[in-house]
Amino acid sequence: MPLFDPRGRVRRIWLVGTAAVVLIVWSAIVLNTRADASEPPGTPPASSAPVAQAGRFAWPLTPRPKVTRNFEPPETPYGPGHRGVDLEASPGQQVLAADMGVVVFAGQVAGRGVIALDHDGGLHTTYLPVTPTVTVGDQVYRSQPLGTVVPGHPGCPVPACLHWGARRGAEYVDPLALVGTPSRVRLKPWAEGP
Structure with a gap:
């Protein structure tokens, strides 16, 4: 992609934005999974x-x-x-x-x-x-x-x-x-x- 191409610039912004959203969602999923996994065996359900x-x-x-x-x-x-x-x-x-x-x-x-x-x-x-x-x-x-x-x-x-x-x-x-x-x-x- 040439640096001066306006469509290329839009694509780069879209790719960076999409990557940021994917990383945020992935981090939230990983942290939630780790929190659930930290409960010891035999722990009663939260309810x-x-x-x-x-x-x-x-x-x-x-x-x-x-x-x-x-x-x-x-x-x-x-x-x-x-x-x-x-x-x-x-x-x-x-x-x-x-x-x-x-x-x-x-x-x-x-x-x-x-x-x-x-x-x-x-x-x-x-x-x-x-x-x-x-x-x-x-x-x-x-x-x-x-x-x-x-x-x-x-x-x-x-x-x-x-x-x-x-x-x-x-x-x-x-x-x-x-x-x-x-x-x-x-x-x-x-x-x-x-």
Whole structure:
């Protein structure tokens, strides 16, 4: 094709545009196929698991629970705060894995049952107070039962609450952001006065 031929130029633009569309569609198909293939064998179909609408993770209780206390990040690593959220529950209610992962702890801490999971991407979630039905090393899938809620969480305004925590590395994160509904952020006044 000569460079000055107007029809040749139109053909080149059409070919480049068509190639771009094909690459975009192909990339979307490959990424979708890889996401589907990443589910481990034995994972129940998505229709059987409670799934969050906006986030990557599912709620650890079903039906969707009421939040009785929001996440309040500490200002310093060892400062006061609330490093998770408290969710209204019933004594004996099943606690579900928020996403697939590996059980890294299932036992007692200070007289309360605790379950801890490691997830892809360096995320770590905790659930307490619970009676665990899983053991360390178990691989769990999204919405798999982990144990049952036990009453006695301090500050719980109802018969039982599940404290659900999350952190990435050493940084605590709002678990509600994992399901697409982060806690309200409250701004504090400046320390300096006028």
